[in-house]
Amino acid sequence: MDNVKNILEILQVRYPEHLTETQRQDPFKTLIGCILSQRTRDQNSEKASMNLFNEATTPQDILCLSEDELHNLIRCSGFYRQKAKYITGTCKTLIDHHEGRVPDTREELLKLPGVGPKTADIVLIYAYGEETVPVDVHISRVTRRLGIASTDADPETVKKHLNQSIPKHQSLLYDRAILQIGKDYCRKAAPRCPECPLNKECKIVGL
DNA sequence: AACTCGGGGCA
DNA sequence: TGCCCAGAGTT
Numbered sequence: 001m002d003n004v005k006n007i008l009e010i011l012q013v014r015y016p017e018h019l020t021e022t023q024r025q026d027p028f029k030t031l032i033g034c035i036l037s038q039r040t041r042d043q044n045s046e047k048a049s050m051n052l053f054n055e056a057t058t059p060q061d062i063l064c065l066s067e068d069e070l071h072n073l074i075r076c077s078g079f080y081r082q083k084a085k086y087i088t089g090t091c092k093t094l095i096d097h098h099e100g101r102v103p104d105t106r107e108e109l110l111k112l113p114g115v116g117p118k119t120a121d122i123v124l125i126y127a128y129g130e131e132t133v134p135v136d137v138h139i140s141r142v143t144r145r146l147g148i149a150s151t152d153a154d155p156e157t158v159k160k161h162l163n164q165s166i167p168k169h170q171s172l173l174y175d176r177a178i179l180q181i182g183k184d185y186c187r188k189a190a191p192r193c194p195e196c197p198l199n200k201e202c203k204i205v206g207l
Numbered sequence: 208a209a210c211t212c213g214g215g216g217c218a
Numbered sequence: 219t220g221c222c223c224a225g226a227g228t229t
Contacts, residue, residue: 039212039213040213040214040215041214041215041216043215043216044214044215044216075213075214076214076215077213077214077215078212078213078214078215079211079212079213079214080212080213080214081212081213082211082212082213083212
């Protein structure tokens with residue numbers, strides 16, 4: 001936990017672009033974009049988001065699209081039939097129970113189809129500025145390798161450790177920076193420890 | 208706990 | 219070609 005302060009200094013040097021983002025994002029676009037990004041590479045999910053939001057920017061817009069139209073717009077994100085069901089189901093729930101708006105509580109977000117713990121956290125942190133940390137496979141892996149959480153820690157335990165370790169009002173910055181480390185260096189397969197900016201803080205360099 | 212969904216990028 | 223990817227729902 002005490003090495004987290006050092007990690008921030010290192011990340012400020014290596015990933016300044018991730019430490020300057022302050023603007024809140026539109027909750028609805030954040031929510032739908034997050035569903036599209038599940039188990040999908042950034043470039044593909046961003047392309048799908050652009051395709052979709054170019055045609056529809058509200059729940060009502062999306063529900064006006066035919067099934068084939070929606071499929072074709074988001075096809076490149078993968079899992080597109082399943083995601084289309086999640087998105088239409090979520091849009092209907094938003095209209096029926098939330099006046100067409102995205103709820104700002106975890107409890108209500110988790111009731112939406114296609115919204116699990118990670119997607120709920122991402123909406124809360126990116127759209128509503130809540131101080132929490134989305135724990136996904138990358139964050140979890142980097143955290144375990146750095147020794148911030150034990151190797152067999154479940155997602156809730158990882159989240160608790162991170163929430164205790166990360167300075168207030170910086171969870172978004174940490175999320176983005178640690179995730180980028182996970183993609184660029186601390187990869188699941190073939191980690192690039194020699195080039196990793198965190199290798200001095202890491203408990204298992206070279207493993 | 209195991210299984211399913213999936214197109215696209217990369218070696 | 220084979221392998222993998224900011225998860226969530228179902229059985």
